[in-house]
Amino acid sequence: MNALERDKIMTKISAFLKDDAGAVTVDWVVLTAAIVGLGLLVFNFVRPAVSNLASGIGTELGDAQTCLLSNNTITC
16 A cells, blocks of 8 residues: 555545534434433323323213203203
8 A cells, every 4th residue: 555545545534533414413313312202201290190181071071961052042
């Protein structure tokens, strides 16, 4: 290997080591994973309360009377 070939190889290696084009993508992947993880954590804390609330609403709607409005008169 002569000096010219060695210089070309060293130039390519140096350019490769200085290149940070993929670093932004890695940052976004880590940030997105953190946001998704936080969302799942919050969901696990909120789910029981929402389930209880939905069950209560379903019970109230099931117990509700059906009323009709006809000629400005309400009949149940």
